[in-house]
Amino acid sequence: MSDDTLPQYPLPLGPLGEPPEEYSELRAKCPVTKVRLPSGDTAWMVTGYDEVSAAMSDRRLSRAALREPGAVRTVSGEDFSDNPYNLLNQEGPDHSRLRRLISPAFTPRKAELWRPRIEQIANELIDRLAEGPRPADLHHDFAAVLPVWVICEMVGAPVEDREKLQRWTDRLVSITAHTPEERLAAREESAAYVAGLVAKHREEPGEDLLSTLITARDDDDRLNERELVWLGINLLVAGHDTTVSAISRGLFQLLRHQDQWRLLADDPDLLPQATEELLRYAPPSEIGFMRIATEDIELAGTQVAKGEGVIPVMHAAGRDTRRVSDPERLDLTRSDIAHLAFGHGHHYCPGAGVARVELQAAFGTLARRLPSLHLAVPAERVEWVGGLLTLRPRSLPVEW
Known part of the structure; x- marks a missing residue:
């Protein structure tokens, strides 16, 4: 395939927000294939399970190398990959140090301690749905609220700032949906916001995660000020955005497959297994985070040269x-x-335990409280928001 005929990345979605139809053929015939990026650069897209897993665990494929002069770009202009303080963009000792600071707050045991509160929030949101107009928008009034409410309480940010945080997040995780100027403005505004939270929590520390990180910064000097601010942004953005999409996409598929929805409503013990199946079938995104090869490597029989980009599409796996x-x-x-x-390897999501509890609370509480829940429009009429790192419906009208 010549560079003039390369597939354009990201590949177009299939019907009903399904993965790109080309993934199936690529996995079978060419799990590592070259694509053209929105920036005009090229990179290797990886779609097979074993190949994606291998790429994500190979330390010769680096996120930090994206900031090297002349590196392959996903988009033209600045994006989240340019920020050296973003946890996802770090490698080596600094990456390990920052993960060690936040990991204790997201262990499976800590996640279970949060389960009663998360279920309480889910029930409150369902109460609001029941009192509101019908059809209800299950995305805007439930899926998009629950994770950001939870992470705000965990980090120590006002829950009423939810819409502001969501607006910044949409720009920070944009691929083609927003301009470079909008992405940069969101980065600066969110940094100023978290810096204000840091100042407030220094004066009035609490039991939240941000106060814990401030202590690490001020007492042990294990964080510099910019790292502290960006850890706060990482937690607020990454701590809710993918979960919002996972809940919305999972609910859409459950309600589209009413036999599976009834199965869950009739058998609550299926909840943990059902959550994993929904993560497999309807993950938060259909794209991947690019890495740069720091030396010549071989991936599934494909020669990847030093400096080339590799995109392991974990959601195709x-x-x-x-x-x-x-x-x-x-x-x-x-x-x-x-x-x-x-994810997989050293960039495996540190908040996976909390995300699983949120997903289980969302699916389980809705199945218990609203077993007759169904889409209020044909599934084909649900619109999908593209151009972001995550994928979600524009709205999810439901009745019960």
């Missing part, structure tokens, strides 16, 4: 027939669930 039987079928009872929705 969940429908690999080598790992999952009949992967195009949503089946909450299946035993062969395999996904990489939380």
Whole structure:
């Protein structure tokens, strides 16, 4: 394939917000293939489960190298990859140091301690839905609220700032939906906002995560001020955005497959397994985070030269027939669930435990409280918001 005929990345979505139809053929015939990026540069896109897993665990593929002069760009102009203080953009000792500071707050045990509060928030949001107009918008008034409410309480940010945080997040995680100027403005505004939170929590410390990080900065000098601010932004943005999309996409698929929704409503014990199947079938995004090869490597028989970009599309991996039987079928009872929705290797999502509890609380509480829930419009009429790192419906009208 010549550079003039390369597929354009990101590939167009399939019908009903499904993964790009080309993924299936690429996984089978060419799991590492060259694509053209929005910037005009080229990179290698990886779609097979084993290949994605290998790429994400290979330390010769670096996020930090994206900031090197002349590095391959996903988009023209500045984006989130240019920020050296973003946890996702770091490698080596600094990356390990910052992860060690936040990891204790997101252990599975800590996540379980949050479960009653998360379920309480879910119930309150459902109460509001029941009192509001019908059809209700399950995305805007439930899925988009629950995760940001939770992370605001965990970090120590006012919950009433939810819409402001969501607006900044949409720009920070934009690929083609916003201009470079809008992305840069969101970065500066969110940094100023978190700096203000830091100042407030220094004066009035609490039991929240931001106060804990301030102590690490001020007492032990394990953080510099800019790292502190950007850890706060990382937590507020990454701590809710992917979960919002996972909840919305999961609910859309559950309600589109009413047999599976009834199965969950009738059998609450299916909830943990159902959550994993939904992460496999309807993950938060259909794209991946690019890395740069720091030396010549071989990936699934493909020669990747030093300096070339590699995009492991972890969300394409969940429908690999080598790992999952009949992967195009949503089946909450299946035993062969395999996904990489939380990543793999040293960049594995540190908040995976909390995200799982939020997803279980969202799906389980709705199934218990509103078992007759169904889409209020044909599934084909649900619009999808593209051009972001995550994928979500514009709205999710429902009745019950």
